[in-house]
Amino acid sequence: MKDYKALIHQWMEDHREEGIRLLQRMVQAPSTQGNEAAAQAIVAEKLSEMGLEVEIWEPDGQELQKHPYFYSPRTEFKGSPNVVGVWKGTGGGRSIILNGHIDVVPEGDHEQWDHPPYSGKIIDGKMYGRGVTDMKGGNVSLLLAIESLVQLGIKLKGDVIFQSVVEEESGGAGTLAAVLKGYKADAALIPEPTHMRIFPKQQGSMWFRIWVKGRSAHGGTRYEGVSAIEKGMKVVEHIRALEEERNRRITDPLYKNTPIPIPINIGVMEGGNWPSSVPDLVKLEGRMGVAPEEKMEDAKREMEEWLKMLGRLDPWFEEHPPVLEWFGARWVPGSIDLEHELMNTLVNQYRSVLGQEPVIEASPWGTDGGLLTQVGETPSIVFGPGVTEMAHYPNEYIELDKVFEAAEIIALTLIHWCGAESVGRN
Template sequence: MENIERKVCDWIDSHEKKAVRLLKKLVGEKSTKGDEFHAQAVVLEKLRQFDAEVDVWEPSIKQLEQHPLFKSDRTSFKESPNIAAVKRGSGGGKSLILNGHIDVVPEGNRKDWDTEPFQPIMKQGRIYGRGTTDMKGGNTALLMAIEALEQCGVKLKGDLIFQSVVDEECGGAGTLAAVMRGYRADGALIPEPTNMKMFIKQQGSMWFRITVKGLSAHGGTRYEGVSAIEKSMLVIESIRQLERVRNKRITDSLYENITIPVPINIGTIKGGTWPSSVADTVAIEGRCGIAPNESPEAVQSEMESWLKDLEYHDEWFKHYPTEIEWFGARWMPNDLAENHELTAVLTKAYQKITDEQPVIEASPWATDGGVLSHAGKTPVIVFGPGETKMAHQANEYIEKDALIKSAKIISLFIMNWCDYER
């Protein structure tokens, strides 16, 4: 390790309380969809301390709609600003985007939480709260890395572009807006919770809504109706089979440790209006994974024709076929070449800090990397603190040590990707 590298790492180590404070401040501002404003204000307050050009803007739906990759159910980004901060390099280095999303998913059932989801606390080396892992922990690592470089007087040669974007959880319109505003680079790192594995391929995904029909009747003579709830059980079972068929096709060795490489998640179900009536409609919403080498269109038509085949299992669906909509969100898959320099530079930084070989895998979930690579032509690697299994869960937490360690790895990665004045 170079002296300057050691200095940067030491700075981070000696400021871990600062890192925890920043993360708690970010988590304390609930930033679910449409409500990202106050958390972005915390980011902004931090960025204003840096020597950087800060750009804050509300994405324009009108502009976004011009882009073929835009797919969202949002009608406005009022009070949902994106932020970018550019530290201009002295020239001669490669440029780098550091991208993190500020939005978090809802907290789910409060009763499952042992703590208040938006009042973060630290217990036994873990910081608890919604978004600690996905992904305000990663964002904090980025900000700590940048601050460390600045505090230690590192002069980068390539441009460094930090982005705090909205709407990742709903399909990536925030990152798409950043691409459309002109932000591109020679490479990008997204510190989503990979448990410090390097994810060079990411599953894409899309949301679907399946409407299952029944025939209403009085509950006391329920046999005179047809329960949409019972029919929806057949639909769910059929989707489980489709998931098995789709995943059998995936042979990429990067997926060998992933239980289900491209899952189909049934996230919500809602049907019926009255306990004493037979339910006449059920709506099922979920998320269908897209393999790195698949197109969204191909996945859609496979699922649509699969559901159409339900009529061969149950005559009811012949007369009342399910309806499927691809609504709200879509995340493009991402596919980084296995020998790309991003991997090599990050591997070296990882080794310097951990003395170990990194694990290189494919991610079972989508990131904004799909938008950055497809729309922004910016190659993307995903690497960050926190474990996937914590994301979207009750009692979400991140290990403080992982947060600090990843900040150090990321700071060395930035120095060696962008290069710096010696």
């Protein structure tokens, strides 16, 4: 096994400039929602060059929206293709999906960037740009891992299915489309920016909106009205109690360092429109975390039942129950068995390449791993080189060394997971 490690390490050293140049080209193709085609063309070209069987298609929004797990602000994906490259194995090995999203969140205010957001500028070993960490850096790790094996003439027994999907940032319609096309494997690896931590479990989440009613009155006689703001505050406190209740049940050691494993965040509170009127309506919007092994439907039901208890705390809610809506984005939770062979393999290769123990945690956010796990029946691990804290922020960057370290670990993982024709030979 040592020889593979040395071979691959050397290959990475030899192809460092090309790898960096590939990442830079991908960052310089801004792939915000609706504008993914140019970046996908670079990926497709690379896959063809390596000899993979490439499929490119625009997801069919009309079909997708019939699926219960579909969410996207759009149903038309013209100009937003998925790209999949299949490296067929020689047979008898385990298959793997390597999944990364090509879409990036908008760069926001350019004033907040020290360099133009799509420059791909390199300073002190870090490349800067929107999407470099979330998650084009991870995608390049995958491409380098495959390319190293191809160029070194290593033949895998199991299939490697590389997926460059759209729409992860908006709810996962790209991965859902790939799953519904029939792509499946024995396990999956997603190099989202974990900063080299291994996440065998991913928290899901759903957005909710709650309308809280009051009764209007003039502020000078506010006692004649009922303040929707005061009632809304009670609802917020009630939800805080639900969060405590739900987190009390989480005993998973992967969460031992997480103060609130599955938070319920109240992100928006808006009510009233006139200083001297008693507000009669408040809108709350938030995000409910869903435990990795929890069903979203169960979490929804728990929130619904919990809100019904408000009537016992305050008779106002008996007659004016808050109205709960599930809206907008949601990310399906995902997980893999901690004893799953892909976990063992990845952890071992991590140790082997970096000479230290990996940090293994549960993610505080969702990824497309949830859809792969729950819809695609493909258990998923999330592990990638990107800097977690920089995702979605101005001056997003990645440490280039990590891209190559991840590529080495992934290449070795592929050999051990899929099996290699020549494993015994060296």
